[in-house]
Every structure is written in C-alpha cells, then in structure tokens.
Amino acid sequence: MSKLHLPSAALNRSRRRFVQGxxxxxxxxxxxxxxxxxxxxxxxxTxxxxxTDAGAVLSGTDxxxxxxxxxxxxxxxxxxxxxxxxxxPAPLLRWREGDAITxxxxxxxSAPTSIHWHGMIVPADMDGVPGVSFDGIAPGATYVYRFKxxxxxxxxxxxxSRFQEQTGLYGPIVIEPRRGERHHADREHVVxxxxxxxxxxxxxxxxxxxxxxxxxxxxxxxxxxLNDVRKQxxxxxxxxxxxxxxxxMDPTDxxxxxxxxxxxxxxxxxxxxxxxxxFRRGEKVRLRIINGSSMTFFDIRIPxxxxxxxAADGQDVEPVTVDEFRIGNAEVxxxxxxxxxxxxxxxxxxxxxxxxxxxxxxxxxxxLQAEVPPLDPRPLLTMMDMGMGHDMAGxxxxxxxxxxxxxxxxxxxxxxxxxxxxxxxGDSMSAAPHPAPTEFGxxxxxxxxxxxxxxxxxxxxxxxxxxxxxxxxxxxxxGGPIDRRPAGxxxxxxxxxxxxxxxxxxxxxxxxxxxxxxxxxxxxxxxxLVNDSMMNHPIxxxxxxxxxxxxxxxxxxxxxxxxxxxxxRLAYGVTAxxxxxxxxxxxxxYHMEAGMFREVHVEHRPRNDAKS
Amino acid sequence: xxxxxxxVWICGVMGLMAGxxxxxxxxxxxxxxxxxxxxxxxxxxxAALMQMDDTARTGMVLFDQLExxxxxxxxxxxxxxxxxxxxDTNKIWLRTEGERVxxxxxxxxxxxxxxxxxxxxxxxxxxxxxxxGAGPARTxxxxxxxxxxxxxxxxxxxxxxxEQGRTAMRVKSEYNLLLTQRLxxxxxxxxxxxxxxxxxxxxxxxxxxxxxxxxxRYELRREFAPYIGVVWSRQFGETADRxxxxxxxxxxxxxxxxxxxxL
Numbered sequence: 001m002s003k004l005h006l007p008s009a010a011l012n013r014s015r016r017r018f019v020q021g022x023x024x025x026x027x028x029x030x031x032x033x034x035x036x037x038x039x040x041x042x043x044x045x046t047x048x049x050x051x052t053d054a055g056a057v058l059s060g061t062d063x064x065x066x067x068x069x070x071x072x073x074x075x076x077x078x079x080x081x082x083x084x085x086x087x088x089p090a091p092l093l094r095w096r097e098g099d100a101i102t103x104x105x106x107x108x109x110s111a112p113t114s115i116h117w118h119g120m121i122v123p124a125d126m127d128g129v130p131g132v133s134f135d136g137i138a139p140g141a142t143y144v145y146r147f148k149x150x151x152x153x154x155x156x157x158x159x160x161s162r163f164q165e166q167t168g169l170y171g172p173i174v175i176e177p178r179r180g181e182r183h184h185a186d187r188e189h190v191v192x193x194x195x196x197x198x199x200x201x202x203x204x205x206x207x208x209x210x211x212x213x214x215x216x217x218x219x220x221x222x223x224x225x226l227n228d229v230r231k232q233x234x235x236x237x238x239x240x241x242x243x244x245x246x247x248x249m250d251p252t253d254x255x256x257x258x259x260x261x262x263x264x265x266x267x268x269x270x271x272x273x274x275x276x277x278x279f280r281r282g283e284k285v286r287l288r289i290i291n292g293s294s295m296t297f298f299d300i301r302i303p304x305x306x307x308x309x310x311a312a313d314g315q316d317v318e319p320v321t322v323d324e325f326r327i328g329n330a331e332v333x334x335x336x337x338x339x340x341x342x343x344x345x346x347x348x349x350x351x352x353x354x355x356x357x358x359x360x361x362x363x364x365x366x367x368l369q370a371e372v373p374p375l376d377p378r379p380l381l382t383m384m385d386m387g388m389g390h391d392m393a394g395x396x397x398x399x400x401x402x403x404x405x406x407x408x409x410x411x412x413x414x415x416x417x418x419x420x421x422x423x424x425x426g427d428s429m430s431a432a433p434h435p436a437p438t439e440f441g442x443x444x445x446x447x448x449x450x451x452x453x454x455x456x457x458x459x460x461x462x463x464x465x466x467x468x469x470x471x472x473x474x475x476x477x478x479g480g481p482i483d484r485r486p487a488g489x490x491x492x493x494x495x496x497x498x499x500x501x502x503x504x505x506x507x508x509x510x511x512x513x514x515x516x517x518x519x520x521x522x523x524x525x526x527x528x529l530v531n532d533s534m535m536n537h538p539i540x541x542x543x544x545x546x547x548x549x550x551x552x553x554x555x556x557x558x559x560x561x562x563x564x565x566x567x568x569r570l571a572y573g574v575t576a577x578x579x580x581x582x583x584x585x586x587x588x589x590y591h592m593e594a595g596m597f598r599e600v601h602v603e604h605r606p607r608n609d610a611k612s
Numbered sequence: 613x614x615x616x617x618x619x620v621w622i623c624g625v626m627g628l629m630a631g632x633x634x635x636x637x638x639x640x641x642x643x644x645x646x647x648x649x650x651x652x653x654x655x656x657x658x659a660a661l662m663q664m665d666d667t668a669r670t671g672m673v674l675f676d677q678l679e680x681x682x683x684x685x686x687x688x689x690x691x692x693x694x695x696x697x698x699x700d701t702n703k704i705w706l707r708t709e710g711e712r713v714x715x716x717x718x719x720x721x722x723x724x725x726x727x728x729x730x731x732x733x734x735x736x737x738x739x740x741x742x743x744x745g746a747g748p749a750r751t752x753x754x755x756x757x758x759x760x761x762x763x764x765x766x767x768x769x770x771x772x773x774x775e776q777g778r779t780a781m782r783v784k785s786e787y788n789l790l791l792t793q794r795l796x797x798x799x800x801x802x803x804x805x806x807x808x809x810x811x812x813x814x815x816x817x818x819x820x821x822x823x824x825x826x827x828x829r830y831e832l833r834r835e836f837a838p839y840i841g842v843v844w845s846r847q848f849g850e851t852a853d854r855x856x857x858x859x860x861x862x863x864x865x866x867x868x869x870x871x872x873x874x875l
Contacts, residue, residue, distance in 0.1 A: 112663065125646035131661035133650060150641035162663040210672045210874070214834050221790040245763035248733060442729040443700060482640035500760060501729070503666075503700045510666045510700075512655050543643065577642035581650055595666035599658075 021074045021196075021263045021270020055085060059094035061101045065115070067137075067159075067169065068108035074263050074270050077198045081168035082109065082159065088268050089192050089292065090157065090171025097152040097178040103145040107137040112161055115145070116542075117173065118330055119155040119314050119560040122147040124580025127542055129160045132581050132599060136161060152177035153314025154288040154332050156192070163201035163294075166589055170194060170292035175314075182478070183310040183319065185286035185336055189277035193327070193349055193358050195262040195293040196270075205590050208256055212502045215258040218353060218378045219250065243383075249446065251380040252353075253499060253534055254460065256590060257295045259356025264296065266349065266360040274369060275360035281342045285362065286310070287335050291327040294589035297352035297536055297563075299326050299462060302345050302362065303373055307335040309470060313559040318476040325470035326352070326459055328538035328563035330587040333470075337362070344368035352461060352536070354378040379461030381534055387433075387448020387567030433530045433569065434492050439508035445498040448532045451569035453551045459536065459565050472548055472570075475557035481547045482558070483575040487526035490571075491517065495531040495539070495564055495586070495596070503594055504533075504586065510595025517584065519576035519602045528571045531564040538563045538587040541600065543578040561587055576602045671697035672874060677827075679870025681711075681843065684861050688713035690868070696727065703727040705737060710745065720744045723754055723770070734759035741772055747813035750774055761785070779807030794831040798839075800824070809850050814858075816850020829872055837872045 070083035084090030095101055107113045114136050116128035126147045130136030137143045152175040159169035172190045197204065207214050228237035244251055269275035279285045291298060301307070301324040308321045311334035319336075327333060327349075339345060344363040351357065354375045361369050435447050458469035497504040506514065519525060527546065531537060540561045548556045549571045564570050579602050586596035659665040677692040692709040705727040710720030725739035734757050743750040756770030765785050772780040786800035802823045809817045827841030843866045847855050852862035 112661075121641065121643050123643045123646045125648045125650070126643075130663070131650075131653070131658035133646075134648070136661055147643075148641075160662075206670050209670045211834060217793045219790055219793065221792055223792070248760050248762065248764055442731050442734075445732055498732075500733075501700055512659070512665070512667045545640070575642075579643075579645040579649075581652075593664055593666065597664070597666075 020272040021265075022076060022272060055087065055091060057092045057094060061095075061099050063093065063101070063103040065090070065103060065105045066108055067105065067113050067115075070168070072168070074196050074265070075198055079198050081196075082113075082164045083168050084171060087171075088168040089194065090169065092171065092190055093157070093173045095149045095173065095175045097149055097175055100146070100148045104142050105137060105145065106142040107139050110139050112136040112138055113164060113169075114143075114159055114161045115157050115169075116160040117145075117155065117157050118540075119332070120147070120149075120173070121151060121543065121545075121578070124543060124578065124582065127582065129542065129583045132542075132583050149175055151175060151314065153311055153316070154190070154290065154334055155314050156290045156292055156330075156332065158292060160583075163205070163589060163593075165292075166195075166197065166201040166204075166294040168194075168196070172288065172290055172292075174288060181286075182316050183286070183334075183336060184284060186283040187279060188286035188288060189362075190267070191277075191287050191289045191347065191360065192267050192292050193290065193296075193298050194265045194268075195257070195296045195351075196265050197257075197261045197263070199261050201294075201589075204257060204261060205593060208502045208590055208594075212256065212499050213250065213253070215256065215260045216250075216252060216353075217258065217260055218252045218254075218355065220252060220380075247386075247446065248500070249386070249534060250499070251382075252378070253381065254353035254379070255296065255351060255355070256502075256535075256588070258353050259351060262296065262351075262356060264293075264298075264349065264351065264356050264358035266347065266358040269360065271357060271359040271372070276366055276368075277347075277360065277362050278366070279339050279362055279364060281339060281364060283338070285337050285339065287337065287347075288332070289327065289335065290332050291329050293329055295329070297326060297328050297538075298349040298358065299324060299352065299376075300347070300349045301325075301467065302337060302347050303370075304341075304345050305337045305339060305362075307337060309475070310334050310336055312475050312477070312557055313561060315558045316478045317557060318478060320470065320474045320476075321468070322470045322474070323467035324462065324465075326462060326563075328536060328561065328587070329589075330538055330540055330561040331559070331563065344370040346370045346372050348373055350375050354461070376461065376465070381460055381566060384452070384454075384457075385460055385534060385566035386446065387451040387530075387532065433494070433532075435494055435530075435532070436492075436507035436509075439494055439496055439532065441508050443498045443501060443503040443505065443510070444496040444508045444532065445500065446532055446534065447494070447496075448530060448567050448569075451530050451532075451567050453569050453571075454565065454567075455548075455550060455556070455570070457565065457568075472557060473550070475548075477547075477556070477558040481555040481573060482545060483524050483547075483573070485524040487573055488523050490526045490528050492528040492530065493598075495529060495533055495537045497533045497535070497591070497594075497596070499534070502590075504591040504596035506596065506598055511597040511599075512595065514598055516581070516599040516601045518605070519574070519600060520605045521576055521579055521602055523576050524573060525576065526571050526573055528569065529562070529564045530569045531566055534566045535588075536563050536565055537591065537596070539585070540587045541574065541584050542582040543580070543600075543602070544574050544576065544582070546572040546574055548572045578602055579604075667699055669697060669699050671695065674872075674874040676872055677709075677868075677870055678873065679839075679868045681866045681868045683713055683866050684864050685714050688866075690870075698727070701729050703735075705739075717745045725754060725756075727758065731759070733761070737768075737770065741770075743813070747810075750778070750810070750813065752778070752780065756782075764788070777808065778810065781805040791828075796829050796831065796837070798825075798827045798829065798841075800827070811854075814851065814854040816848070816853065818850075819848045820851040821845065821847045825868070827868065827870075827872075835874050839868075839870055839872060841868045842866065843868050 070081045072081045114128045127133040155173040158165045267275045347360040349358040456471045456473040462469045493506045496508045582600040584598045584600045585592045673695040675693045681688045689712040694707045696703045696705045705725040708722040711718045721743045723741040725737040727735045727737045729735040737756045741752040752772035752774040758768040761767045767785040769783045784802040789797040804820045823845040825843040827839045829837040829839035831837040847862040855862045
C-alpha cells in the first residue's frame with residue numbers, strides 16, 4: 001500500500017525532497033556539529049565542541065535569550081521560524097545542579113511569547129505559561145526567570161504561546177549532577193527531534209477543524225478490503241468493516257498531522273541533512289533524546305546497536321537494554337550505546353504513522369553514513385486500542401455502560417488492576433472505568449468500556465515486531481518515589497475527544513468549560529487517566545512529578561510527561577508540594593489548543609475539605 | 613527522626629558504601645511558592661494571555677458539486693454548495709443548490725440555518741429556506757438534522773413548513789469510497805417530498821424527485837478535486853406529469869463533469 005500516492009515521477013522527486021529536506025542549507029550544516037559534546041568530565045573536549053559553533057551551547061548561571069524570527073529553508077521553500085538567538089533548535093543550555101540561574105528572555109517578535117522549562121521544578125511564576133504562571137512576554141519586553149536548579153538530567157524548553165513551538169521555539173537543557181553522572185559515558189550527544197512544516201500552523205489547525213483526516217494518506221481503500229478478504233476471508237473482513245463503520249472510527253487514525261505536512265528534524269537537520277554525532281570505537285556514548293515535536297510520536301532505533309536506557313524524563317532508571325523505544329511529545333530518554341565497529345550507524349526515528357522519519361548518523365568521522373532502514377508497514381488500531389478488550393467477543397459488554405453496573409460481576413480481566421491493596425478510598429478504586437457524566441455529550445466520540453493498564457504493551461505498531469521494545473513496565477526510577485505515603489485520594493480523568501469535529505478534552509469538558517483541579521498543598525494523591533480516545537496522549541503536569549504505578553500499585557517510574565495509550569488506564573502518584581497555579585495538558589499542540597487543557601491549583605486547604 | 617528521614621540516611625550510607633553506582637539519591641526539592649502569584653482570572657482573559665482559545669470560531673466554504681450536465685434539455689450547470697461559520701457547538705450554516713439550463717435557472721434555493729450539535733454524531737438545524745427561479749418565490753421555515761450515520765454516511769434530513777399549509781422534506785446522503793488515497797468514488801442520493809402540489813412551480817405532492825449520483829473524483833489536493841460521474845434523476849407523480857406535459861422526460865440519465873472544492 002503506497003502511503004505517498006502521487007501521480008507522476010516528477011512529483012515523486014519533489015516529494016522526496018520535501019520529506020527528506022535539503023542536504024545543504026546553513027541550518028543543516030550547522031546541525032552536523034550542533035550538539036557534539038564531550039562528556040562533562042572531559043572539559044577540554046567540551047570547549048572544543050563549543051568553539052566549533054559558538055552560541056550553540058550556553059553554560060554558566062547567567063543567560064540572555066532573544067526570541068526572534070529566523071528565515072529558514074528546510075525543503076526548498078523558504079519559511080520563517082521562531083528561534084532563540086537566531087538558532088533552531090534553540091541553544092543547548094548547560095546548567096549545574098545546585099546553581100541559582102538567571103535567564104533574561106527578550107521578545108523580538110511582533111507577538112507575545114514565553115518560555116516554559118519543561119520538567120524543571122521551579123516556582124509557579126517561573127514556569128512560563130502565559131495566563132497561568134505569568135502574563136507572558138510582550139513584544140519588545142524582557143522577562144527575567146530566576147530559579148535554583150535542584151535536579152539533574154536532560155530536559156528541554158519551549159514556547160508556551162500559541163503555535164510557536166511548531167515554528168521552532170524549542171531547545172535542550174542538560175543539567176550536570178553535583179555528584180557526577182551515575183552512568184559513566186565517554187561522550188555524549190543531544191538528539192532533539194522535531195516536526196517542521198512549511199505550512200502556517202494556523203492553517204494546519206483550521207484544516208483539522210474542517211477535515212480532521214486531511215493529513216491521513218493511509219486510510220483503508222477498496223484494495224485493502226479485497227486483500228483482507230483474500231487473507232482473512234469474506235466474513236472476517238466484512239465483520240471488521242462493519243464494526244469500525246458502526247462506530248464511525250478509523251483504525252488508521254494514528255497521527256493528526258503526518259509527513260504530508262511535516263519534514264522531521266533531528267537537531268534541526270533534515271534526513272538528507274544527516275546530523276552526525278561522532279564516536280570512537282569502543283566508547284560509551286550517551287544520547288540524550290528529546291521529542292520536541294508538536295504532533296509526532298517517534299519510534300527510535302539504531303540498527304546494529306543495543307540501546308541501554310539509563311534515564312527517563314531526566315530521572316535515572318535501572319539500566320534496561322532494548323532495540324527500540326517509542327517517545328511521545330515532550331518525553332525524554334537517555335540511552336547509552338557502545339559502537340564496537342569503526343563504521344557509521346543510522347539513528348532512525350520513524351513517525352508513529354510511518355509517514356516519514358527523522359534520521360541522523362553516529363560515525364567515527366564526518367561524512368560517513370549507513371543504510372537507512374525502510375519505514376515499517378503502517379499499523380492499524382485494534383479493539384484493544386479502543387478499550388474494548390482483547391477480543392471481538394468483548395463487544396457484548398454493553399451492560400457495563402451503566403454507571404451502576406455491578407463491578408463484582410465483571411468478568412475477570414487478564415490485566416485488570418483490581419488488586420489495589422493500599423487503597424483506602426473504598427468505592428473510588430476499581431479496574432472499572434468511571435466515565436464522568438459530562439463525557440456523554442456531543443463532543444466525545446467514544447468511551448472505553450474495558451480499558452486496560454497494559455503497562456507492558458509497547459503500543460500500536462510495535463507489538464511483536466521482532467525487536468525488544470521499551471515499555472513503561474521496564475522503567476524503574478532509582479531511589480524510589482519522592483513520597484512514600486499512600487495516595488489520600490484518587491482523581492480520575494478521562495482523555496476524551498471527537499476526531500470528526502476535532503474537539504479534545506478531559507472528561508468531555510474543554511478547557512473553556514472546565515473548573516480548575518484543586519490539589520491540597522502537601523497532599524499525596526493519585527491521578528488516574530483513562531484514555532477513551534483512539535490516540536496516544538502525552539499528558540504533562542507542570543510543577544510536580546508524576547510517579548507511574550504498576551497495576552499492583554507499586555512505584556515504577558517518575559516522569560513529567562506520561563503517555564497514555566488508546567484504551568489504556570494508567571495511574572500515577574503526585575505530591576502536591578508546589579503552591580500556585582499550574583498547567584495540565586496534552587502535549588500534542590493542537591489537542592491542547594482544541595481544549596485538552598486543565599488548570600491545576602495547589603492551595604492551602606483544610607484536609608477535611610478534601611473531595612474528589 | 614522520622615522513618616522517612618531514617619530511610620534517606622540508610623539509603624545514603626548504603627550508597628556511599630556501594631561506590632559510584634549507588635550515589636546517594638538526590639532528594640526532591642519542592643519549589644518555593646511563587647513570589648508573584650497569579651490571581652484567578654476569567655477564561656476570556658486567560659485565553660487572551662495564552663493565545664489559546666478552544667472557543668475560537670472557524671469557517672468553511674464547500675462546493676460539493678460545481679458541474680456540467682448533459683440533460684435532455686441540453687447542457688446544464690449545476691451547483692450544490694454550503695458554507696458554515698462558528699464554534700464546536702453552534703454554527704451558522706448556509707446551503708444553496710440549483711440548476712441553470714437552457715437560459716433559465718431551475719429550482720434554485722438557499723437554506724440559512726443555525727446548526728447546533730446535540731449528540732455524538734448529530735446536529736439539529738433550524739432556520740429558513742427560500743426558493744427562487746421560475747414561478748412565485750416560496751419561503752419556508754426549516755428544521756432538520758445533519759450528521760454522520762453509521763458506516764460514515766454523511767446524512768441530512770430537513771423538514772420544511774411554508775405558507776398556505778405547504779410542507780416539504782428533503783433527505784440527502786453521501787458516502788466516500790476510497791479506491792486509492794486520492795481517487796474517491798462518491799455515491800450520493802437526494803429526495804424531495806412535498807405535502808401538497810404547487811402547480812405554479814410545477815411541483816406535485818408526494819415524492820417529487822429523486823436523484824442518485826455516482827461521482828469519481830481525484831483529489832489533486834484535498835481542497836480541489838475534479839470529477840466525472842453519472843446522475844440518474846427521476847420525477848414522480850404530478851411533478852412527472854408536468855414534465856411530460858412540457859415535452860420532457862421524467863427520468864433522465866446524465867453525464868456530469870465538475871469540481872469539488874473547498875476553502
């Protein structure tokens with residue numbers, strides 16, 4: 001099945017240039033050396049790397065960042081990006097744990113701007129969300145961010161104003177731990193993935209509102225139906241179409257915006273630009289991988305190398321070795337690789353809908369490259385992704401729709417999270433979802449009837465692909481949770497939406513219709529997210545960590561951005577130790593714009609006032 | 613010393629003993645309270661500061677059919693267009709259709725509707741319709757539903773009440789069958805019914821006309837798709853009689869060619 005169906009060879013050529021981008025161009029060349037850093041231990045090498053491209057890396061405690069427009073050309077078509085200090089991605093900021101830092105951010109745009117330090121635990125007025133943390137930065141104005149850095153690891157920063165993140169305002173942050181890196185590496189590279197578009201993001205959003213499958217060129221055709229008939233038989237193929245047709249859902253709905261509009265970048269370089277990170281054979285190379293894209297999930301692998309994941313969202317984890325991992329928007333993974341041969345390796349990051357890829361190279365010297373693997377076949381969503389359980393027989397679960405359904409009579413679920421021994425809230429915890437009454441309005445197109453926790457599920461397109469793929473169940477943050485108290489209460493939120501109308505929400509309520517979530521200062525609570533929609537949603541809580549729990553309620557991993565798969569039910573602990581107003585939202589940029597955003601207030605309140 | 617502090621100490625000591633791999637866990641440090649806390653504010657103000665507004669309105673103009681037809685009466689130009697503007701729940705909706713054949717415009721009409729989503733796949737539409745063209749103009753009040761029926765059938769059904777006790781109904785449905793990602797076959801059907809005959813506009817009561825079309829379009833871009841197709845249209849009852857009286861044929865198979873475009 002051709003995803004990029006185009007009528008002529010000429011168009012195919014131009015399409016290839018669009019997808020792969022330009023090999024030349026200032027940015028692409030810069031990209032080749034952009035983030036080539038030696039490990040912190042090797043100070044001389046750091047100086048060398050910085051010297052090759054002054055301004056690509058900024059370190060110290062005092063920073064001046066200027067946000068302005070930058071002419072770029074990634075595809076042969078000139079465009080205007082939003083950049084920091086004239087750079088896309090924005091400069092790498094290197095901080096040291098324990099330092100108090102000052103960042104003067106000046107706005108040279110004609111529109112208001114902001115910078116949010118993604119994953120940083122900072123006072124509410126330093127968090128950088130206009131309307132929640134501060135007033136934003138007006139054109140011509142400067143805002144001074146001041147905070148103490150009390151954490152270490154890989155993070156990133158981006159605009160929280162309108163669609164500036166889509167037009168290029170994102171950059172990496174690396175914080176050196178005061179007591180040295182736990183996992184030794186001889187060398188390190190930052191790998192920041194993003195999705196560039198020549199289109200105006202305003203146009204993309206309007207287009208999604210008018211025809212939400214506009215960018216999906218992988219829908220099922222008559223030919224696919226005939227293939228299915230041949231492979232599965234008439235009955236199965238028809239039953240499958242019947243089911244999806246009755247639900248009016250599309251199993252190919254993997255990404256709202258695809259390679260049709262996007263050229264995927266790695267450290268600001270197109271696939272043809274081929275960002276290259278150097279290594280010497282036998283070295284341990286740490287890759288700090290950040291998904292700074294607006295709408296794209298990437299599946300990352302380096303054929304020929306095992307990836308040892310040592311940190312997730314800046315937090316050290318028990319090392320776990322995999323071949324591949326999926327990274328949601330705003331998620332961060334640090335991996336260590338040990339290239340044994342004197343040859344080039346391709347860093348391959350295909351988009352979740354297989355409509356394109358970002359690509360770079362690890363090589364012993366510049367100019368080498370390795371084979372770029374083909375895109376995997378485009379996957380289809382399954383009934384499990386619909387929250388309907390494993391099998392078609394699960395379709396007769398209509399009786400569970402009722403809010404008063406007797407949960408004790410529920411068929412035992414193979415992955416059911418029924419055993420929450422630590423729970424003290426009586427009726428509030430059970431494997432069964434509790435859809436909010438507000439979910440049954442017109443702007444929600446589906447409600448998962450049998451969501452599963454499935455933390456060991458690598459997700460659509462990665463299941464049983466013959467490679468070891470990272471799952472949340474593999475992640476164990478070292479040192480345990482920051483707060484060992486059991487959660488005092490649960491707040492269950494359903495991730496909801498209506499793909500046809502392109503409306504996104506929590507509990508069927510858009511941000512404009514919602515009330516802030518209120519956390520009591522000092523309490524430990526549990527956020528339970530149930531994804532009723534057919535898409536992955538990377539959910540980001542500002543100001544506080546989320547500590548993902550296993551199905552048994554054991555601590556797994558501490559994250560700032562937690563991907564909830566379609567049909568999944570996921571719980572995480574939060575300690576409300578950050579006074580103030582915070583943003584809580586889906587990190588898919590256009591989902592956030594369309595209403596998948598909540599305000600969280602952490603405030604002093606008497607404990608006995610607490611209610612969920 | 614609280615149990616938690618003890619634990620931290622134990623972890624720390626163990627860490628130091630175990631060497632580089634087990635450095636003491638960096639403790640989590642909660643942030644200081646904001647020095648300049650932001651006060652609560654109404655949504656509108658927050659939306660303005662954030663430049664993010666899920667109540668923002670948008671609009672669309674769609675020429676679903678803009679086509680040439682070879683009818684029994686000669687070449688005809690036919691349009692079927694709609695435009696909407698509004699938010700997720702409430703929209704203003706304009707529909708218009710008509711046919712220009714042999715120098716006259718036949719059955720041109722326009723509906724101006726308020727569209728309100730009330731269910732997962734459906735919205736209710738209320739407003740008015742005006743019929744222009746040959747014969748006296750007719751004005752109707754309209755109420756209907758529009759939405760997506762199972763199996764992705766885009767469907768609209770509108771009931772009209774006019775002057776002098778006139779009633780009418782229009783039902784329309786269409787489907788998109790993907791031959792490839794860009795080559796799309798669109799079957800479509802439309803029926804008009806009238807409560808009583810309107811000789812001045814050459815309309816009979818009951819099922820007045822039925823049109824079934826099959827159009828094959830190629831989406832050069834999603835927004836611009838030339839097409840060819842066939843349309844079978846048939847008048848019934850008194851409407852058909854009137855067509856026969858004027859020497860026409862109440863059943864007609866037509867070839868069509870046109871463009872589907874939106875912006």
